[in-house]
Amino acid sequence: MNDVTVDPIAKRASVGGGALWAEIDHETQAHGLATTGGLVSTTGVGGFTLGGGLGWAMRKYGLACDNLIAADVVTADARLVHASETDNADLLWGLRGGGGNFGIVTRFELALHPIGPTIYAGPIFYPAEDAFDLLRTFRDWSADAPDEVTALVNLTSAPPLPPIPQEWHGRKVAALLAACTGPIDEGEPLLRTIRSVAEPIVDLLGPMPYTAFQTLLDPLWPKGIHAYFKATNLAQLDDELIDRLCKLHHAAPGPQCEIHVQQMGGAVARVPEGATAFPERSMPFVLNAVTGWHDPAEGPTHQDWSRTVISSAAQASTGRAYVNFLGDADAAKTAYGDATYARLAALKRTYDPTNLFRLNHNIAPAER
Numbered sequence: 001m002n003d004v005t006v007d008p009i010a011k012r013a014s015v016g017g018g019a020l021w022a023e024i025d026h027e028t029q030a031h032g033l034a035t036t037g038g039l040v041s042t043t044g045v046g047g048f049t050l051g052g053g054l055g056w057a058m059r060k061y062g063l064a065c066d067n068l069i070a071a072d073v074v075t076a077d078a079r080l081v082h083a084s085e086t087d088n089a090d091l092l093w094g095l096r097g098g099g100g101n102f103g104i105v106t107r108f109e110l111a112l113h114p115i116g117p118t119i120y121a122g123p124i125f126y127p128a129e130d131a132f133d134l135l136r137t138f139r140d141w142s143a144d145a146p147d148e149v150t151a152l153v154n155l156t157s158a159p160p161l162p163p164i165p166q167e168w169h170g171r172k173v174a175a176l177l178a179a180c181t182g183p184i185d186e187g188e189p190l191l192r193t194i195r196s197v198a199e200p201i202v203d204l205l206g207p208m209p210y211t212a213f214q215t216l217l218d219p220l221w222p223k224g225i226h227a228y229f230k231a232t233n234l235a236q237l238d239d240e241l242i243d244r245l246c247k248l249h250h251a252a253p254g255p256q257c258e259i260h261v262q263q264m265g266g267a268v269a270r271v272p273e274g275a276t277a278f279p280e281r282s283m284p285f286v287l288n289a290v291t292g293w294h295d296p297a298e299g300p301t302h303q304d305w306s307r308t309v310i311s312s313a314a315q316a317s318t319g320r321a322y323v324n325f326l327g328d329a330d331a332a333k334t335a336y337g338d339a340t341y342a343r344l345a346a347l348k349r350t351y352d353p354t355n356l357f358r359l360n361h362n363i364a365p366a367e368r
Contacts, residue, residue, distance in 0.1 A: 001106075006031055011112040012069065017105045019045045024110075025211050034115040034210060036064045041215045042223075046105055051324035051361075052097045052278045054286065056179035056213070057115060059150040059266030065096035065278055066271055067111040073103040076356040080106075094347045097278030099323060099332075101344065101363040102351040113181075116210030120187025121179035123204050123216070125164060128172035130198035131155055131246045135261060137197045138176070139237045142284065147266040148182035149190045155249035155259040158201070159220055168201050170255055178205065179213060220256065220292070226299060227292045230306045231325035232317040233283035237261065244312045245287075253301045256292035259309055261285050277344055279336040280320040287313050288325045303327075323361045332361040342366070 001018030008031040015024055022041035028034050036055040038048045053064020061067065070084035073091065081103070083091040094102050126134055131153075138153050145151075153176055160169040176194065180187035184207050195205060221227070234241075245259050252258075262285060269281050289309035291302035306327075310317075321335040333341050345366035348355070353365050 004028075006033065006112070008033065008112075013108075013110045013112055015045055015108045015110060017046050017107060021045060021048070021214065022211075025214050028112055029117050029211055031112075032114055032116055033112040035067045035110045035112050036061055037214065039214075040217050040221050042218065042221070045108060047100065048324065049108060049110075050095055050097070050099050050105065052322055054262060054322065054324070056121070056150050057113065057181050058268050059145075059263070060147045060181040061111075061113045062267040062271065063097075063278060064110075065276055066267070068092070068096055068108060069111055070109040071095055071105045072107040073105050075103040076352040076354065081351075084109075090347060091351060093275075094277050094344060094351075096276035097323075098344050098347070098363065100360045101348055101357055103357065115181055118184060118207050119179060119181065119210050119213065120184045120205075120207055121210075121213045122177070122206055122208055124176045124195055125158060125168070125201040125203075126174045126176070126198050127201060128155070128174055128246075128249065131174035131249060132242055134174050134176065134194075134197050135237070135242045135245070136239065137194050138261070138263075139242075139285075141194045142263045142265070145263070145265075146182075146190060148186070149178055149180045150263060150266070151176060151178035151191075151194070152260055152262045153177075155245065156257075157252075157255040159255075161219065163204055164202055172250060172252075173201060174249075176205075177216075225256075225292050225294060226296065226302075227290075228299070228303045228306055228327040229288060229290055229325045230310045230327060231286060231288040231321050232310050232313055233280055233320045233322070234261075234285040234287050234313060234316050235283060235318045236316050237285050238316060241313055241316050245309070248305070248309050248312060251305070253305050254291070254293055254298060256290070257302060257305055258290040260288040260290060262288060274340070277336075277340060279340045280318060283318050283320075286322055286325070287317075288322075326361065329361070332363055335361070336363075
């Protein structure tokens with residue numbers, strides 16, 4: 001279920017439905033190829049791709065779902081259906097962002113692109129008091145940043161990892177993470193403006209193996225950790241919102257309470273609205289409140305904080321959200337919006353009229 005076969009001439013990967021992104025990267029990087037994948041290497045290709053797929057290559061090459069060429073699907077009535085632009089194109093449309101609502105995908109065909117094996121990428125950590133300036137500079141820089149770079153700002157606590165000075169471990173910090181998919185020697189000029197916003201605690205941005213960057217966050221998300229995400233798409237990132245996010249950062253109840261501001265645009269925005277089930281593409285940023293904890297008793301406090309972060313951005317929100325960043329089971333209709341949800345519900349009626357596949361961000365079948 002996790003086999004990966006690469007055709008380096010056609011630049012295509014045939015991927016089993018149970019594969020993880022580490023397994024895809026291992027095979028594709030042997031040929032200097034990759035596709036937009038998860039930010040943690042243990043992420044499954046299935047849920048990530050079917051929900052949309054925000055990753056480090058998206059501004060150059062599109063979302064993971066934009067790179068989904070075809071899929072083999074077992075439907076609710078036990079049929080094996082092939083979905084592509086020429087076969088069951090309506091199902092392919094739904095698989096590109098509609099989640100696991102229409103069947104079990106046993107095989108993905110993904111487009112590949114020349115990336116790596118070394119790219120210009122990495123994190124930079126700044127003191128928390130520089131978070132406001134970092135976010136404001138990030139906002140302004142993002143407006144005309146080239147497609148070859150994808151970046152995010154993370155308001156977090158410094159993880160206890162060796163490159164970070166020990167006296168900073170556990171303290172509030174602001175991190176910039178970026179990846180450049182173009183030539184390595186073009187990476188530094190692209191990020192020069194934003195990386196010089198303040199004196200860093202540690203600057204790890206530079207040439208590194210693509211696979212190393214893809215696994216960079218793995219130690220923070222071990223098996224068994226409790227997690228809750230909540231997100232919203234931002235129409236704007238004004239100074240007032242930045243100030244609120246900085247204050248909520250300091251009020252975070254645990255070391256793995258993080259506020260991510262993810263840069264969008266580029267190739268993501270050039271796909272026409274409605275061309276896929278991914279519900280919105282024009283937003284300049286996605287705001288994601290991430291929480292992780294080990295003691296089950298801490299869950300309610302972490303979840304409340306995450307919800308507060310997102311509610312603080314209500315006036316700046318488009319009203320939509322990325323479903324893969326949502327921890328609440330009843331969030332689908334709001335996330336997709338009325339028009340996309342209605343089309344998904346009609347497709348659900350065709351492929352899963354009894355709502356067999358419902359333990360997800362569920363799309364209920366439309367009534368006849």
